[in-house]
Amino acid sequence: MTPRVVLDPDIPEKARAVLAANTPLLPPPSAPPPRPRFGGRGPGTVALAACQAPIWVYLPVLACWQYGKRAKIAGTVAEALIIAPIAIWGFYGLAFNMLWGLPLQVIAFITVLVRSGEPELPKLIRRHKGGYVRPEELNGPAPALLDRAQAAVDGVTRSEVNREGLLDEVRNTVTLPRQLWDIAETLAELSHLHAEQEQKTMGLTTPRVVEALRPRRKALNLATESVVKRVEALERYAARTRAADQALLELRALQNLAEGGDAYRDLLARTVRDDLAIAEIDDLTERARRIEEALHDSVEQARRAGLSLVPQAS
Structure with a gap:
């Protein structure tokens, strides 16, 4: 996958829709179109x-x-x-x-x-010039990290358990875009500082230059590690959501099988003892019950994974 443009969730919905529909035309935030x-x-x-x-x-x-x-x-x-x-x-x-x-x-x-x-798009670009991050601005590991974060968020929001309302849909709608924006902003700042370092050092790697860069590189590395942890938290949430989706699919499959239980009960009753038929159907029902319990457990784990993201969003 290729990372997409990330928009500030605080931008009004109508303006965000116009910007999202014209992402190829968005210039670097540092160079918005001049006011005519x-x-x-x-x-x-x-x-x-x-x-x-x-x-x-x-x-x-x-x-x-x-x-x-x-x-x-x-x-x-x-x-x-x-x-x-x-x-x-x-x-x-x-x-x-x-x-x-x-x-x-x-x-x-x-x-x-x-x-x-003047058309509406240039006005919105000037008004929200710091309200979006383009993948083209990122360098180093930043594009890959943004891609991972977007894939994790997409996995949660497009999941069946989220569409069914089994997760906290309102919190996902608010928290996940904010998490993605915070990650994108940090990655953009890290990329800018990396590029600035290269420009100021003019590519020199002499011992004195390396020693002078040591504190700055340490700060950049710590910030990068922090972003990686946030991306991994999103990926854990997405993994829990996938597990809950799988449990939901298994539950539905067994429920579909259980719905046809009467026909199998009648068939078995004609050929073997009634208690055997009942045992077969009861076994199917018990399997459905266990899968349902597993679904509830998976959904609860996904909820907890989502809640663990909330403190970082503040």
């Missing part, structure tokens, strides 16, 4: 607003047709009100429409101009 003059409104935008203003005033049915049903109905009604004076008074009705339409064109021009300009 006049909100990105140049001569072309002014010309477009000037062309659209008469359409909104005199052909509202055409302007509204690209929107929803209610907008189409409103545009049709407005068009009827514009055509009515012309149909009734002819040339005078046309002159009347042109007269009262002039101030409306000015209003339409200003409205279209205000609502035009």
